[in-house]
Amino acid sequence: MTEFNLQVQDSSERLDRYLSQELPDLSRSRIQQLIEQGNVQLNGKVCTSKKINVKTGDRIFLEIPEARPLKLQAEDIALDILYEDDQLLILNKPAGLVVHPAPGHPDGTLVNALLAHCPNLPGIGGVQRPGIVHRLDKDTTGAIAIAKTDIAYKHLQAQLQAKTARREYLGIVYGAPKAENGVIDFPIGRHRQDRKKMAVVPIEEGGRNAITHWQVRERLGNYTLIHFQLETGRTHQIRVHSAKIGHPIVGDPVYGSGRSIGVNLPGQALHAWRLKLQHPLSGDLIEVTAPPPQSFLTLLEVLRRRAFSSAELQRRD
Structure with a gap:
């Protein structure tokens, strides 16, 4: 059970x-x-009204009950395996595959597929997200590591926290950055109005430190293929950061421009391309590259042809 004790500093909300x-x-x-279920106390008394205004000096106690384990079912879903041994599994996740069950996606997830592939997985790292050390958005493709033992889970988690695991992405963005490389350093938190979205939020307002390194791989006229490397791993980090600097990911339905590019994409053009980590037992460096999906490659080809045609026309003029 998780508990929070807060004292209102300056508010009338x-x-x-x-x-x-x-x-x-x-x-x-x-x-x-949580308020409606009686899990919030205001000045020592249970408060079930979400509309009541709080004021400076008020004391709030919030209690979050332990989540009830989901009744997870093993499902025979094909997996694109890039690496596997008795400690860990690295997959190339397709677009459209949700990583773990949640409201709206009770089954057909990566976790359901993993339970069929790894009979001993339940309970590793928690019964609701067994083996999941990091995640990818539903429509982001590419390499994702799964722990098959508790030792591997703790070791991989420690690598992510210590920033020794390296996660590299390829993304196609709108526009042409002036520089060849750079670092995006903006804290990220939950969007104030739309709670399903993330946004750049100051640290003092609840944002968390977020750093993304980027480098131009290929210029494609009014589009650019960029190599991203995560230093931190916030939800939607690359998508939020790219939009913040004026170069949103092509095809991003949440943070993108909404402009049509004439290519049918299953989601945003963002691919977890390479994963480097230390093996939990041997300590050996494991480096896995996930081939981009055909839709990503098709988009690249279309943009290359357009950029070439545009350059040819300019030369003739």
Whole structure:
């Protein structure tokens, strides 16, 4: 059970709005649910009204009950395996595959597929997300590491926290950056109005440190193929950072421009291209490259042809 003790410093907002600002990792709907279920106390008394205004000096106690284990079912879903031994598994995740079950996606997820592939997986790293050390968005493709033992889970988690594991992405963005490389350093937190989105949010307002390194791989006229490397791993980090600097990921339905490019994409043109990590037992360096999906390669080819045709026309003029 998770508990939070808060004292209002300077506010006259509704209780649910105040808590959503103070606890950005919780959605507004989740907070409202906790209030309605009697898990919030205001000045020592249970408060079930989300609309009550809090004021300076008020004390708030929030209790989050342990999540009930989902009834996970093993499902025979094909996996594109890039590396596997008795400790870990690295897959090339396709677009459209949700990583773990959640409201709206109770089955047909990567976790359901893993339970069929690895009979001993349940319970490793938690019963709701067995073996999942890091995640990829539903429509982001590419390399994802799965721990098959508790030792591997803890070791891989430590590597991510220590930033020794290296996660590299390829993304196609709108526009042409002036520089050849750079670092995007903006904190990321839950969007204030749309709780399903992330946004650049100041640290003092609940944002968390987020750093993305980038380098131009290929210029394609009004588009650019960029190599991204994560220093931190916030939700939607590359997508939010790219949009922030004015070069959103092509095909991104949430943070993109909405412009049509004439190519049918299953999601944003963002691919977890390479994963480098230390083996949990041997200590050997494991480097795995995930081939981009055909839709990504097709988009690249189309943009190359367009850029070439445009350059030819300019030369003739």
